[in-house]
Amino acid sequence: MGVSEQRALCFLEEKQAWVERARQRLMERRMATPAPKEVDVEALRRAAKADLPLRMERLAAQTGLRYTKLTIRATRTKWGSCSARNAISLSLYLMTLPEHLRDFVVLHELCHTVHHNHSERFHRLLDSLVGGREKELNRELRCYAIR
Numbered sequence: 001m002g003v004s005e006q007r008a009l010c011f012l013e014e015k016q017a018w019v020e021r022a023r024q025r026l027m028e029r030r031m032a033t034p035a036p037k038e039v040d041v042e043a044l045r046r047a048a049k050a051d052l053p054l055r056m057e058r059l060a061a062q063t064g065l066r067y068t069k070l071t072i073r074a075t076r077t078k079w080g081s082c083s084a085r086n087a088i089s090l091s092l093y094l095m096t097l098p099e100h101l102r103d104f105v106v107l108h109e110l111c112h113t114v115h116h117n118h119s120e121r122f123h124r125l126l127d128s129l130v131g132g133r134e135k136e137l138n139r140e141l142r143c144y145a146i147r
């Protein structure tokens with residue numbers, strides 16, 4: 001409003017040229033960037049050792065679920081596991097997940113200290129610990145592949 005059609009068109013053309021130049025710059029930059037580096041496993045391991053034991057202790061204390069031992073491994077096939085003796089193993093690749101999903105995996109394994117299976121009762125327990133969001137969190141977790 002209050003701007004002549006001529007000026008409006010001119011303005012659009014200018015913007016279009018600017019967008020085109022920006023797009024060009026982005027493409028060039030993308031081509032100049034080397035392929036993404038392999039994940040630094042040792043850095044992930046250090047991060048995992050600084051994060052997971054405390055996270056595990058905190059969530060165990062909060063829920064009253066008890067585990068006997070925590071091991072951190074470079075497992076690529078699953079985020080975690082729980083033995084018959086309630087020793088929990090967590091993948092250091094958990095550090096590539098957002099924190100709320102890291103908590104969710106830890107809680108999943110802690111629930112296995114009570115139910116060593118994926119029975120209805122297991123899911124009821126886990127669901128109750130995540131405020132009824134188990135399905136939603138599982139869906140979200142599936143979007144992350146272990147890298």
Ligand SMILES: [Zn+2]
Pocket residue numbers: 108112117118
């Ligand atoms: Zn499980």
